[in-house]
Amino acid sequence: MATSPEDPQNPPTSAAKPGLRKPVFTKVDQLKPGTNGHTLTVKVLESNPVSSQLRHARIAECLVGDETGTIVFTARNHQVDMLKAGATVILRNAKIDMFKGSMRLAVDKWGRVEVTDPADFTVKEDNNLSMIEYELVNQHLFELTLT
DSSP states (O other): OOOOTTOTTSOOOGGGSOOOOOOOBOOGGGOOTTOEEEEEEEEEEEEEEEOOSSSSOOEEEEEEEETTEEEEEEEETHHHHHOOTTOEEEEEEEEEEEETTEEEEEOOTTSEEEEESOOSOOOOTTOBGGGSOOOOOOHHHHHHHHO
8 A cells, every 4th residue: 555645654754844943142141031042152150059958959059151241050950060160061942030039040841951162252250140139010000100
């Protein structure tokens, strides 16, 4: 019995496969609260383990940065081993979490952390985005005060 190209048992070849997009690399100073889907190349400046209440979870707060600034990255479990001081990593599909009013960079199960060759940039350490405190403003109350 001959099969047609639409036969579900014989899926079409790669011609029907959607093409992968090339990643758009973001710089640290372009990160904003509540955003996600960032791809960055950063150097790890320091890594500090955090004591966790969870038995099997390992967490470390790592200061990472590029030539535009720095931010705190929350490394979890196997990510802790990759983010050692001096390493250069690529963070794919990273997101911004808010913690006590400041930004933290994180990569969850939908993202990826890759150790890469050492980068040839100098980290700008005087622009730490995690030191900026943000305040949540209720939009409805804000609009009422303007009118």
